[in-house]
Amino acid sequence: MSKSPVRDLIVGLFVIAGFTAIAYLSVSLGGLTYTGPGGLFLTAKFDEIGGLAPRAQVVVGGVKVGQVTAIDLDEDYRAEVTLEVNGNLAVPEDSSASILTAGVLGDQYIALEPGGSDAMLQTGDEVPYTQSAIILERLIGKLVQNFGGGDDE
Amino acid sequence: MFRSHVEKLGGRTIAGISRLGQFTTFAGVLLDCLITRPFRGRRLIDEVYTIGVLSLVIVCISGGAVGMVLGLQGYTVLTRFGAEEALGSFVGLTLIRELGPVLTALLVTGRAGSAIAAEIGAMVATEQLDGLRMMSIDPTHYVAAPKAAAMVLTMPLLSALFIVCGIGGGYVVGVQFLGIDPGSYLKGLEGSIKFSDDVMGSITKSLVFGILVGMISTYRGYTSAPNAAGVSAATTGTVVVASVLTLIVDYIITALWGV
Amino acid sequence: MSMTEDGTSLRRNTEEVPAHVDILNLRLHFGDRTVFDGLSCRFPQGKITVILGASGGGKSTLLRTIACLQQPDWGDIWVGDKEVTSMHRHQAQQFRRRIGMMFQGGALLDSLTVYDNVSLPLREHTKMTEDEIRETVQHQFTAVGLKNVDQLLPGQLSGGMMKRAALARAMILEPEILLCDEPFSGLDPLAVRLIENLIVETNQRTGVTILMTSHHMGSTMRMADQVVFLVGGAAICGPTKEIQTSVDPRIRSFLRASGADPLSEEELYLDSGFPRHEEEHS
Numbered sequence: 001m002s003k004s005p006v007r008d009l010i011v012g013l014f015v016i017a018g019f020t021a022i023a024y025l026s027v028s029l030g031g032l033t034y035t036g037p038g039g040l041f042l043t044a045k046f047d048e049i050g051g052l053a054p055r056a057q058v059v060v061g062g063v064k065v066g067q068v069t070a071i072d073l074d075e076d077y078r079a080e081v082t083l084e085v086n087g088n089l090a091v092p093e094d095s096s097a098s099i100l101t102a103g104v105l106g107d108q109y110i111a112l113e114p115g116g117s118d119a120m121l122q123t124g125d126e127v128p129y130t131q132s133a134i135i136l137e138r139l140i141g142k143l144v145q146n147f148g149g150g151d152d153e
Numbered sequence: 154m155f156r157s158h159v160e161k162l163g164g165r166t167i168a169g170i171s172r173l174g175q176f177t178t179f180a181g182v183l184l185d186c187l188i189t190r191p192f193r194g195r196r197l198i199d200e201v202y203t204i205g206v207l208s209l210v211i212v213c214i215s216g217g218a219v220g221m222v223l224g225l226q227g228y229t230v231l232t233r234f235g236a237e238e239a240l241g242s243f244v245g246l247t248l249i250r251e252l253g254p255v256l257t258a259l260l261v262t263g264r265a266g267s268a269i270a271a272e273i274g275a276m277v278a279t280e281q282l283d284g285l286r287m288m289s290i291d292p293t294h295y296v297a298a299p300k301a302a303a304m305v306l307t308m309p310l311l312s313a314l315f316i317v318c319g320i321g322g323g324y325v326v327g328v329q330f331l332g333i334d335p336g337s338y339l340k341g342l343e344g345s346i347k348f349s350d351d352v353m354g355s356i357t358k359s360l361v362f363g364i365l366v367g368m369i370s371t372y373r374g375y376t377s378a379p380n381a382a383g384v385s386a387a388t389t390g391t392v393v394v395a396s397v398l399t400l401i402v403d404y405i406i407t408a409l410w411g412v
Numbered sequence: 413m414s415m416t417e418d419g420t421s422l423r424r425n426t427e428e429v430p431a432h433v434d435i436l437n438l439r440l441h442f443g444d445r446t447v448f449d450g451l452s453c454r455f456p457q458g459k460i461t462v463i464l465g466a467s468g469g470g471k472s473t474l475l476r477t478i479a480c481l482q483q484p485d486w487g488d489i490w491v492g493d494k495e496v497t498s499m500h501r502h503q504a505q506q507f508r509r510r511i512g513m514m515f516q517g518g519a520l521l522d523s524l525t526v527y528d529n530v531s532l533p534l535r536e537h538t539k540m541t542e543d544e545i546r547e548t549v550q551h552q553f554t555a556v557g558l559k560n561v562d563q564l565l566p567g568q569l570s571g572g573m574m575k576r577a578a579l580a581r582a583m584i585l586e587p588e589i590l591l592c593d594e595p596f597s598g599l600d601p602l603a604v605r606l607i608e609n610l611i612v613e614t615n616q617r618t619g620v621t622i623l624m625t626s627h628h629m630g631s632t633m634r635m636a637d638q639v640v641f642l643v644g645g646a647a648i649c650g651p652t653k654e655i656q657t658s659v660d661p662r663i664r665s666f667l668r669a670s671g672a673d674p675l676s677e678e679e680l681y682l683d684s685g686f687p688r689h690e691e692e693h694s
Contacts, residue, residue, distance in 0.1 A: 011198050014206045018310025021317045022356065029245065029320075030348030055347055107344060199523075276521075283481055284519030288533045288581070289509045291501075 041069070041123045042083045044097040049079045050108055050133030052099055057109040058083050065089050068110065083110060083127075093117040096129035108133060179293075179372050186291065186298040193299050200303035204265040208311060212260055216248075216315035219256060220322025223247055227323075228331050237333050241341025244323035249346060249355045253316035254308075255403050258362035261304070261311060262395040266370040269300050270391040273374025274384035282375075297375060301367035308363030309356050316355070350411075358406055362399050369395045429456035431490075432589060432621040433478060435647075438487035440473065447473055448484065449645030455638070460615050460622040461649075462632045464666070465642030471625035472516070474642070475591045478623065479513055480504040491589065509537060512582030512620075516594040518574040520566035520581065527562040530581045537585065548584070555617070556580045556610060572603040576610065583614060590614070592624035596631060604628065608635055629670035641666070 049071065058066040066085030074080045085091065094115030101108050112127070121127065227243040273296060276282050282292040320342065327333040346352065370391045377387035431454035438451040447470040455461045463471045476482040478489055480496050489496040491510070499507060520529045531549045534540055540548065553559070556576040561569065569577060575595055582590055595611060596604045608631045615622050626632055632639065632652070639655040641648040643662045648655075655663060 007202055008198060010206055011202050014201070014209060015310065018205075018307070018313055021313035022309065022352075024317060025249065025313055025346070025355070026348050026352045029342050029346045030352040055349075279517050279522075280515045280519040281521055283476075284513070284515055284521070284581075286481060286505070287479060287508055287511065287513040287515075288536065288585075289505050290532070290536055291505060 039066075039087045039123075040085045040089065040091065040121070042085065042091065042121055042125055042127055044081050044083065044110070044127040044130050045074065045078045046081060046099060046130050046132045047078060048132040048135065049081065049099055050101075050135055052081065052108045052110070052133065056107065058085055058112060059109060060089075060112045060114065065112070081110070083112075085112070091121045091127075093119040093121055093125075094129070095121070095127055096131065097127045098131035099133035101134070175376065176368075176372055179375065180368055182293050183298055183301055183368065183371070186294040187302060189294065193295065196295065196299035197303055197306075200299045201307055203268070204261070204300070204303050205307035205311060208261050208264045208307075209314070211264055212257055212311045212315050213318045215256065215260055216253075216318030217322040219252055219315075220244060220248065220319030220324075221326045222322075223252075223319065224323035224326030224331070228327060228333070237327075237331075238337035239341055240323065240327045240333055241338035242345030243341075244327070245320055245342040245346050246351065248316045248319040248323075249351045251403070251407075253319065254312045254355055254358035254362060255399060257312040257315045257359060258308065258366060258399045259396055261308060262366050262370075262392055262399065265304070266366045266391050266395050267388045269304075269367075269370040270374040270377070270387040271384055273297065273300075273371060274377035274387040277375070277377055278379045278381070278384060280379075293375075297371040301364075301371050304367030304370070305360060305363035308366070309359040312355065312359035354406075354410065358403065361402060361406065365398055365402060366395045369398070429459060431455060432457040432492065433623065434490040435474075435478075436488045436490070438477065438484050438489070440470075440477070440482070440484045440486075446645050448477075448487070451487070451642075451645060451647050453640050453647040453649045455621060455623055455640075457621055458615075458619045459637035460612065460624070460635055461638040461640055462636040462652075463623065463625045463640045463642060464627065464629075464632060466666070467627070469642045470645070471642060472593050475513070475593055475623060475625060479511055479591055480507060509585060510588050512585065512587035512590045514575070514578045514582045514590065514592040514595060516597055518566060518569075518578040520574070520577060522566050525563050525565055526558075526569065526577050529566065530577065530584055533581070533585050549580075552580045552584055555583075555614070557606075571598050572606065575599070575603075575607050579607075579610065579614065583618070583620070586618065587620060589621045589623065592622065594625055594627075596626060596628045604631060611635065627670070629667070 052068065052071065054068050054071060056068045057064050058068065066083055066089075068081055069084045070082040072080045072082075081097075083097075091112065092115040094117045096113045096115070098111050098113065099108055100111050223244045224240065227240050228237060231237050231239055231243065273282075276292075276296065282296065285292040285295055324335070324338060327338055328335045373387040373391045373394075377383040433455040435451060435453050438448045440446075440448040451474075463474060465471050473482055477484055478491070478496065480499060484497055487497065491507075494507060496504075496507065520526065521532075524532070527549060530552060531545050534545050534548060538545075553561070556579050558573065558576050558580060561573060561577065566574065566577070579592075579595075582592075592611065595607055599607065611622065611624070612635050614620065633656065636652045638649060639652050641655060641663055643666075648658075648660065648663065650658070656667070658664070
């Protein structure tokens with residue numbers, strides 16, 4: 001019953017340390033991001049997304065600005081990717097999205113290329129220009145085809 | 154001869170079922186106590202101190218040691234494939250998904266779970282629980298509930314600290330001793346660990362283990378025979394049952410939800 | 413009720429004072445062992461009743477049953493106008509506020525200081541301020557003769573101080589009934605006298621009904637208004653004087669063995685070879 005300030009302080013420090021550890025694991029390592037309630041949700045349609053997966057990074061000029069939240073198939077059998085980017089980032093209307101690969105065999109991510117328009121995309125809008133993933137196997141396949149039998153075309 | 158065996162089996166079954174019923178009743182009363190006023194903040198802080206703070210040192214040292222072992226073992230295996238850069242993700246994933254929650258639960262069972270059972274058992278033996286009852290204080294509310302609650306609260310915190318110490322241990326071995334590039338170690342960690350699967354799964358596991366250890370240790374103490382042998386049986390029983398159940402439940406969670 | 417010829421007269425005597433606790437036809441078994449076999453007795457209001465009997469004869473169990481810590485198999489216990497044995501968990505908890513219990517080993521919480529132990533019921537059940545609590549506890553400490561123990565842990569107390577602290581905690585909510593389980597166990601003769609006086613003094617000061625178990629015959633004879641004698645799962649009760657001179661052979665043999673039988677004092681004196689203490693006669 002009697003209060004012991006030192007013990008309370010130690011318990012407080014312990015709890016803070018514990019939550020800091022959880023926060024470190026979640027945010028710094030787990031990639032949990034808080035984009036605020038004003039997070040900007042955009043969609044982009046691709047013919048081919050390769051190995052892109054939810055929580056893949058979204059970057060602008062190599063700087064991480066958000067992540068992929070969902071991947072669905074639309075009625076035209078195209079992949080519809082939902083991106084969540086920082087709410088305070090303005091994305092011009094004529095921007096483009098490309099699926100790129102980090103290194104030769106690394107993870108795939110989406111690079112946003114901002115356009116020059118003055119009008120900005122709002123939540124729910126679609127990024128108009130997209131470039132699909134490059135599938136290494138197909139490239140090699142094409143290369144072999146071209147060298148081997150040029151009589152196809 | 155055969156009949157006596159059947160009788161024995163029947164007796165055991167009935168005893169087991171009645172214990173299970175007793176445990177369920179206890180768990181119900183415990184839950185009831187957690188939501189009934191008054192809220193015993195002071196008792197909870199004291200218990201977080203004895204369970205959490207006093208287990209901190211062994212948890213951190215063990216975490217660091219486990220991380221260092223993982224660093225060494227992982228390096229040996231990964232160099233065979235020329236994939237030393239994956240050491241970060243190897244150490245991180247192993248700790249977060251399995252070793253962190255499980256080993257923390259085992260350590261806390263040994264350090265704090267046994268102490269809870271022994272303390273409550275000794276209170277039964279010295280009539281302290283009856284003393285509380287005579288003061289119109291429900292001993293489950295005053296003694297057991299804060300202990301169980303503190304166990305549930307501290308388990309994820311201790312587990313997270315274990316994991317961080319382990320990642321630090323792996324870093325020391327991998328980067329300082331074995332010369333892996335620090336950037337690729339951290340990059341491996343960040344790239345492979347997903348919040349919604351790995352970190353949430355880890356926290357869920359440690360919460361479940363906290364509930365398990367908290368309930369078993371208070372129950373065993375509470376129902377111990379009022380003598381020295383009873384206290385010792387409660388302590389041993391807690392460590393054995395809680396450890397085995399932790400491992401079994403860990404498998405079940407992993408199998409069902411893949412975390 | 414197992415009553416001898418003089419038992420009937422005893423009964424009339426106890427009925428002069430209204431009963432505070434009335435036990436009717438109590439039965440209790442632990443496995444094969446019968447503890448109470450149709451036990452009936454009454455404890456008069458505001459008096460000190462000592463429960464005597466052989467070890468393992470159910471003295472402590474009787475107190476625990478009255479305190480609702482032990483459920484009997486059969487029988488009723490009336491405390492005032494409340495029936496105890498049929499109470500539920502919460503009712504029992506509420507009811508126990510009217511009863512203080514002094515446990516054999518003190519039963520103080522060993523993680524709390526003596527002050528915190530004694531003030532615990534006040535913190536739990538009253539809305540007193542810190543100052544009022546301090547004052548009430550200090551007053552209680554003075555009443556039981558405890559000084560400078562506030563910050564000690566129960567483990568640091570001597571046997572006598574432990575009993576005093578236990579009494580202080582039992583009395584802090586001013587109960588109407590005080591149950592004392594073996595208040596003299598583990599005490600030296602001097603400490604026994606001091607605790608004895610303290611209990612009698614508490615009874616006279618507050619008018620609390622006291623039920624205590626003991627096998628200390630000397631003090632029983634000095635302080636008891638009524639004696640309840642547990643034998644074979646039943647009770648024989650009556651005023652101290654009449655129990656002392658009872659001709660029931662079971663009581664006689666118990667008294668003789670305890671060395672408190674006034675009828676055979678000479679014999680005992682010669683047998684033991686020790687001069688008897690003056691105080692044992694007073």
